[in-house]
Amino acid sequence: MVVKTLTGNYAVAYAVKLARVNVVSAYPITPQTTIVEKLSEMIEKGELNARMIRVESEHSALAAVYGAASAGARAFTATSSHGLLYMHEVVWWAAGSRIPLVMAVVTRAIGPPWNIHVDHQDILDQRDSGWIIAVAQENQEVLDLTLQAFKISEDPRVYLPMMVGLDGFILSHTTAPVDIPDQELVDSWLPPRRQPYIIAPESEVVMGNIAPDEDHFMMRYSMAASMEAAKKVIEEVDKEYGEIFGRSYGGLVECYKCEDAEYFVVIMGSWAGDAKKAVDTLREQNIPVGVVRIRFVRPWPREKLLEILSGAKGVLVFDRAVSMGSTGILFSEVAQTLYPLNISLKGLVAGLAGVDVGPSRIEAEILKFIKQAEEGAIYTPTEWILPEKYAGRYPSSPKEVIAK
Amino acid sequence: MTVNIKRIPKKKFLMPGNAACPGCPETMGMRYLKMALGDNFVMVIPAGCSSVIQGIAPRSGIYAPILNIVFAAGASAAAGMKAGFESIGRKDVEVVVWAGDGGTGDIGFQALSGAAERDDDILYICVDNEAYMNTGIQRSSLTPYGAWTTTTWTGKREHKKNIPLIMIAHGVKYVATASVGYPTDFIAKVKKASQIRGFKYIHLLAPCPVGWRFDPALTGEIGQLAVKTGLFPLYEYENGKFQLSPLARRYKDPSNRVPVVEYLKLQGRYKHLINKPEEIKKIEEYIESIWYMIDVLEKAFNPKEEARKLLGSL
Incomplete structure (x- = not known):
């Protein structure tokens, strides 16, 4: 075990090295670039015995690692x-x-206008694709999740690809102490590459030619079943990782001060740290509030959330991504999950394009929500926390803009 | 490299009942490919006619392991496969991309150019039927001047994009043109390419009875006429050396060429211009420009002193 001060991006690179990846391919984009730079350096110095394909686009990057993986190699891109x-x-x-x-997906806003700062619009745009999708809160978790991703993805009960999200700049370019596990320990824990088939001269496998509609349909069905199975695998891997490496995160979701909480914040990514800080302050005032941090967006932790939130008075969802014409993306997921429960529910869209929302603002929003809920059950799907520069000049609900 | 027909493997590469149209040049080409390479290869097929020709999963009408891949990713997926095989100690597996003209010269061109520039050790074969045949005969950048397609009803106004020349400009290890009308020439080129490490490109002309509007019995003949009229010269570029293929050399002399009208009149796609001398003249001028280019290439990529002088004066 070695503790190093690492950026989130370097934490990814060290995890990839520990997983003994065979092929890496990527294309530079801010704020992902230093992952690939570090991996290139590791490969050129001989610290990682892998092939690096320096492609001409991201479309090719993923196609290249997909090709490598189809041939039987462990492959990674970012x-x-x-x-x-x-x-x-x-x-x-x-x-x-x-x-x-x-x-690895270093989460960042989508243009126009050009913007390189964090939000979750990019990674959540992939949520229907069939990838396992996890998002980390801090750099140690980035390393641990990346390493676990190989075990989860290659588990025969899953056999689905996995993305690990880390917030652009907040994690990708900020250093923190990261415990790097011993290679021997990782080797004894992470089995050799497993996959459902390989495409090789002797395998006679043809992948992807036209299938009857019914078979295509059933392949979708089997992916859905594997997503369900993945929930168990994720919990198992989190638990055994904790036993071997000393860190567990709660599996699909992390609960912070949930035990006796009546009100909950649902949030994902690095700003969950701010939410925890806000909750600490409110707890000092004996306000019973907790944080449910979504670690895995896919598979969606429906059962776990129902279990945690079944006794709640109200749930406040913070979204760093919005489905245009609808609500925040996590909000709609939470709302469909909590449909059987009759509790107050509110969605806040905030922090897009890296606009800062600190602990004090989160604290104020929690207090406001509790006050509204105590006056009578509320259901508010979308409010926006506007940037300070514009707050007061525009209504917090986009709906009211038309009314004006 | 000469090919002895008696030594070509007799094993059937395509099953009867594959989903190709009658007279399909792609199935001809695939048979020749297997005859040249034997068993130790995998195919990467981006979207196109060959995605369909395989037939319906879980079966396949082609005796080869195939990775089907999205339209724009033929070269990059193949580059990844090759790296994947190498990284797990299987350096001998040949990875072959089998892509149409759209998957090569249009939507797949960026990935192709990237793999060529990186000198990835793959064999890329463009099966050029000169339009988007699989979706119903729409023009591509490789559709020739004057040809009718379902998106150029009065004939395409632009000339064919010269992909082999662009690949030579990438400075890759091997570039060749071939036609399904000359199987042994194509087989010899595939065999030679498979002996070379690095990026190899073969441009295979594949006359399509459905899209070009001709009798399905004539696929081979039209493939030969394209060469005999001088429209599609057969050549090889290898490690900085350029040479016309032996069977195409005589067409350097215009008097040996078959008049291009003989080629055009067999194809319904040229029906609207066959009686327009000014349109025929344009195609004849295009043939001249192609041979002028061949002349330049022969001089530029020639080991002799003369070539060095020519390059020095440029």
Whole structure:
């Protein structure tokens, strides 16, 4: 075990090295670039025995690692924002092929206008594709999740690719102490590459030619079943990782001060840290509030959320991504999950394009929500926390803009 | 490299009942490919006619392991496969891309150019039927001047994009043109390419009875006429050396060429211009420009002193 001060991006690179990846391919995009730079350095110095394919686009990056993985290699890529959107077609193709793969997504806003700062629009745009999707809160978790991603993705009960999200700049370019596990320990824990088939001269496998509609349909069905199975695998891997490496995160979701909480914040990514800080302050005032941090968006932790939130008085969802014409993306997921419960529910869209929302603002929003809920059950799907520069000049609900 | 027909494997590469149209040049080409390479290869097929020709899963009408891949990713998926095989100690597996003209010269061109520039060790074969045949005969950048397609009803106004020349400009290890009308020439080129490490490109002309509007019995003959009229010269570029293929050399002399009208009149796609001398003249001028280019290439990529002088004066 070695503790190093690492950026989130370097934490990814160290995890990829520990997983003894065979092939890496990627295309530069801010703020992902230093992952690939570090991996190139590791490969050129001989610290990682892998092939690096320096492709001409993200579409090719994912196609290349997909090709490598189809041949039987453990493969990795990383991207962000527009790069991820450019890959989108191959994202679907890889998942539908049931080929285990791991990709780091350094989450970033989508243009126009150009913006390189964090939000979750890019990674959540992939949520229907069939990839396992996890998002980390801090750099240690980035390393642990990336390493776990290989085990989860290559588990025969899963056989789906997995993306690990880390917030652009907040994690990708900020250093923190990260415990790097011993290689021998990782080797004894992470089995050699497993996958459903390989395409090789002796295998006689043909992947992807036209199938009858009914078979195509059933392949979708089997992916849905594997997503359900993945929930168990994710919990198992989190638990055994904790036993071997000393860190567990709660599996699909992390609960912070949930035990006696009556009100809950649902949030994902690095700003969950701010939410925890806000909750600490409110707890000092004996306000019973907790944080449910979504670690896995896919598979969606429906059962776990129902279990945690079944006794709640109200749930406040913070979204760093919005489905235009509807609500925040996590909100709609939470709302459909909590449909059987008669509790107050509110969705806040905030922090797009990296606009800062600190602990004090989160604290104020929680207090406001509790006050509204205590006056009578509320259901408010969308309010926006506007940037300070514009707050007061525009209504917090886009609906009211038309009314004006 | 000469090919002895007696030594060509007799194993059937395509099953009866594959989903190709009658007279399909792609199935001809695939048979020749297998005859040249034997068993130790995998195919990467981006979207196109060959995606369909395989037939319906879970079966396949082609005796080869195939990775089907999205339209724009033929070269990049193949580059990844090759790296994947190498990384797990299987350096001998040949990875072959089998892509149409759209998957090569249009939507797949970026990935192709990237793999060529990186000198990835793959064999890329463009099966050029000169339009988007699989979706119903729409023009591509490789559709020739004057040809009718379902998106150029009065004939395409632009000339064919010269992909082999662009690949030579990438400085890759091997570039060749071939036609399904000359099987042994194509087989010899595939065999030679498979002996070379690095990026190899073969441009296979594949006359399509459905899209070009001709009798399905004439696929081979039209493939030969394209060469005999001088419209599609057969050549090889290898490690900085350029040479016309032996059977195409005589067409350097215009007097040996078959008049292009003989080629055009067999194809319904040229029906609207066959009686327009000014349109025929344009195609004849195009043939001249192609041979002028061949002349330049022969001089530029020639080991002799003369070539060095020519390059020095440029």
